[in-house]
Amino acid sequence: xxxxxxxxxxxxxxxxxxxxxxxxxxxxxxxxxxxxxxxxxxxxxxxxxxxxxxxxxxxxxxxxxxxxxxxxxxxxxxxxxxxxxxxxxxxxxxxxxxxxxxxxxxxxxxxxxxxxxxxxxxxxxxxxxxxxxxxxxxxxxxxxxxxxxxxxxxxxxxx
Numbered sequence: 608x609x610x611x612x613x614x615x616x617x618x619x620x621x622x623x624x625x626x627x628x629x630x631x632x633x634x635x636x637x638x639x640x641x642x643x644x645x646x647x648x649x650x651x652x653x654x655x656x657x658x659x660x661x662x663x664x665x666x667x668x669x670x671x672x673x674x675x676x677x678x679x680x681x682x683x684x685x686x687x688x689x690x691x692x693x694x695x696x697x698x699x700x701x702x703x704x705x706x707x708x709x710x711x712x713x714x715x716x717x718x719x720x721x722x723x724x725x726x727x728x729x730x731x732x733x734x735x736x737x738x739x740x741x742x743x744x745x746x747x748x749x750x751x752x753x754x755x756x757x758x759x760x761x762x763x764x765x766x
Contacts, residue, residue, distance in 0.1 A: 612677045619674050623667065630663045655714040662707040669700035669741075686756055694749040701742035708735045 638656045676693040679685050712731050719727040 609681065612681050616674060616677050619670050619677070623670050626663055626666055630660065634659055634663075651714045651717065655711045658707045658711040662704050662711075665700040665703040665707070669697045669704075672696045672700070686752065686759060688756065691749055691753050691756065694745050694752065698742045698745035698749060701738045701745060705735045705738035705742070708738065 634656055637652065637659075672693045676685075676690055676697075679687065679690050679693070684690070708731055712728075712735075715731040716728045719725055
């Protein structure tokens with residue numbers, strides 16, 4: 608089981624690197640471009656950048672919680688309240704990501720129309736759908752884990 612969790616920890620770290628690079632290099636460029644423009648859409652660009660940074664924060668919190676969950680599994684402590692709490696935090700982060708992307712959707716659709724890039728609007732919808740799927744999956748795992756913990760504690764009391 609140790610190899611699998613090491614592989615998953617590596618995957619979590621590799622998932623963080625591109626988003627971190629995007630936050631460091633691309634988003635400040637978009638923000639500076641928004642403040643330099645004298646258009647009526649500058650406020651939309653600033654709010655979209657704020658939404659993207661909020662999404663990134665929620666994403667990194669969810670990755671950290673996944674990393675903690677993998678550490679609990681390594682320590683044979685997977686069936687604990689700590690694991691349930693980590694899954695609950697992952698669910699809440701996924702919901703937060705979808706809310707931020709719903710808020711940024713008008714900007715994405717406007718940019719998609721201006722740049723004639725219909726895939727950009729669809730990309731926003733795909734990210735929202737993916738975040739909702741992660742939230743539902745984490746909620747199901749949270750409920751299953753809580754039921755397993757309850758059954759385990761009942762069995763310990765009867766023995």
